[in-house]
Amino acid sequence: MQFDFDNKQRKEILETTFEKLENFYSKTKDFKTNPDLNIKEIRESIYSKELVNGISPEKAIEHVTKELETFSVHTPHPKYFGLFNPRSNYAGIIADLITATYNPQLAAWSHAPFAVEVEELLIREFANKFGYDKNSDGVFTTGGAEANLTAILCALNHKYPNFAKDGMFGLNKKPIIFCSEEAHHSIQKAAKVVGLGYNLVKSIPITDELKLDTNILQEELKNLDNSEYSPLMVIGTAGTTGTGTIDALNKLSSICKKNNIWFHVDAAYGGGAILSQDLKQQLSGIEKSDSITFDAHKWMSVPMGTSIFLTSKSEILGKTFRITTEYMPKEADMLTVTEPFTHSIQWSRRFIGLKVYLSLLFYGWKGYEETINHQAEMGKYLKNQLKKNGWIIKNNTDLPVICFTKEEFETDFNFTKEVLNNILSNGKSWLSVYPIKGTPTFRACITNYNTTEKDIDELIDELNNEVKSYARQ
Numbered sequence: 001m002q003f004d005f006d007n008k009q010r011k012e013i014l015e016t017t018f019e020k021l022e023n024f025y026s027k028t029k030d031f032k033t034n035p036d037l038n039i040k041e042i043r044e045s046i047y048s049k050e051l052v053n054g055i056s057p058e059k060a061i062e063h064v065t066k067e068l069e070t071f072s073v074h075t076p077h078p079k080y081f082g083l084f085n086p087r088s089n090y091a092g093i094i095a096d097l098i099t100a101t102y103n104p105q106l107a108a109w110s111h112a113p114f115a116v117e118v119e120e121l122l123i124r125e126f127a128n129k130f131g132y133d134k135n136s137d138g139v140f141t142t143g144g145a146e147a148n149l150t151a152i153l154c155a156l157n158h159k160y161p162n163f164a165k166d167g168m169f170g171l172n173k174k175p176i177i178f179c180s181e182e183a184h185h186s187i188q189k190a191a192k193v194v195g196l197g198y199n200l201v202k203s204i205p206i207t208d209e210l211k212l213d214t215n216i217l218q219e220e221l222k223n224l225d226n227s228e229y230s231p232l233m234v235i236g237t238a239g240t241t242g243t244g245t246i247d248a249l250n251k252l253s254s255i256c257k258k259n260n261i262w263f264h265v266d267a268a269y270g271g272g273a274i275l276s277q278d279l280k281q282q283l284s285g286i287e288k289s290d291s292i293t294f295d296a297h298k299w300m301s302v303p304m305g306t307s308i309f310l311t312s313k314s315e316i317l318g319k320t321f322r323i324t325t326e327y328m329p330k331e332a333d334m335l336t337v338t339e340p341f342t343h344s345i346q347w348s349r350r351f352i353g354l355k356v357y358l359s360l361l362f363y364g365w366k367g368y369e370e371t372i373n374h375q376a377e378m379g380k381y382l383k384n385q386l387k388k389n390g391w392i393i394k395n396n397t398d399l400p401v402i403c404f405t406k407e408e409f410e411t412d413f414n415f416t417k418e419v420l421n422n423i424l425s426n427g428k429s430w431l432s433v434y435p436i437k438g439t440p441t442f443r444a445c446i447t448n449y450n451t452t453e454k455d456i457d458e459l460i461d462e463l464n465n466e467v468k469s470y471a472r473q
C-alpha cells in the first residue's frame, strides 16, 4: 500500500476534486435543496467493505461528493432560506485546504507564531468593531456553543476567585443564569456541561416585541435577595435564532451594572450587523458588555467551525483556562505573547482564524459591508413582496429573518405543516416553521450572499401556489 502520492497523482486527485467542487459551487441552484430521508438507502450508500483495502482516490472522491450531493440539505443553495448556515465563500473554502496542508499547531505560540499573531490581530480588530477598548481579549472557538460555554466559565471565575481551584464545591449559593425564553439552547447545554445543571438557567418571558422582558428580569433579580440563589450573569441575545430579534442591550447592561453581574451578549448571528454602517446602531449597548459570542461561520460566510469569543475583561480568559505543564514549549516564556492554550477549552487547535483572515484579504471589510447590506436588502424585499401578496409579518427586526403567515390560517396548525412539507419535498426552496407565542409561522432567513430578487420571487410563487391548493381542499 502506497501511503504517499507523487506529484502527478496529487495533481490528478486535486483536479478530480476541483471538478466536483466546481460543478457544485457553480451549479448549486440545480441541486435539490432537500434530500429524501430514506435511512435504508442512505446507510447502503456508505462503503464499508471498501474500508479494508481502500479504493482509488478518484473513486473515493466521486463517492463522497455524489453522496453529499444526494443526501444533504444544501445550505449553500441560493434558495436555502433556512437557519443561519451560509454559503461558504471561496476564501474560506481555500483557507480550510491551506490549514489542513500546513496543519499549524495553535496550542502554543512558539509552534505557530504567525498563525497565533494573525488570530490576535483579528481579535483586536473585532473587539474594536464591537466597541471594546484596548484592555479586551478573546479567542477563536469552534462555534457559538463553545463561545457561550466559555462565557459561563469566565463569569464563574470572575465572580468566584477560587472557582478554578474549588469548582462548584466552593460556592455558598447557587448561581443563576438569566436569558430570554428565545435564547439559544446552547446555554442550557453549557449549564449542563459546566455542572450547574439547566435548572439554574432562568428563562425570562418575552415582550410583545419578542425581546427579553426587562421588567420581569428586574423582579426576578429582586426575588433572589435572601435566597439560596445568587445571580451569576445575564445573557442578552442579539439576533435570536427564531425571529432575529435583538434584546434591549442598553437596558440589560444598566441592570447588570446596578446588580454587579456579568453581561454576556450572544451575537452569534446578529453580530454581523456590526460590519455595516447602516445596521450597527441596532447593536447599541453591546460595547458595554463583559463578553460577546460572534459566529464568523454565520453572517461572515466562512465554513463551519469558526466563532469568536470576546471579553472586555483582559485577565479573565487566562484566569479561567491557564494551567502550567512541563511538556509545553517554553521558548516564548520571555516574550509578552498570549499562549492560546491558556485562553481556550481546546488544546491542539487548528488555525480557525485563517478563514476570516483570508476572507478579509480577499474581500476587505468593505466587501463584507456590501454583502451584509445586500442580504439585509434582500430581507426587506422579501418582507415587502410577502405583504404585497397578502401575507402578514409576525416579527419585527432589521436583520433578514422574516416570520410570516396568512391571517385566515393563523389558527390552523395543519396549514404551515402541510405547505412546508410540500415545499420541502419539491426541493426547490428550503425554509422552516417557527412558533411565535404559540402561533406557527413560516421562517425565512437570507443567509446566502448570492440570493437575488429572482430567488425570492420564486419562493413567493411557490408559497402562493401551495396556499391556493391548500385552500381548495
Ligand SMILES: *Cc1c(COP(=O)(O)O)cnc(C)c1O
Pocket (backbone or CB within 6 Å): 084, 142, 143, 144, 145, 146, 148, 184, 186, 237, 239, 240, 241, 266, 267, 268, 269, 295, 307
Ligand atoms: C447559532 C447560534 C448559537 C450556536 O452557535 P453554533 O455556532 O451553532 O455552535 C448560539 N446562539 C445563537 C443566537 C445562535 O444563532
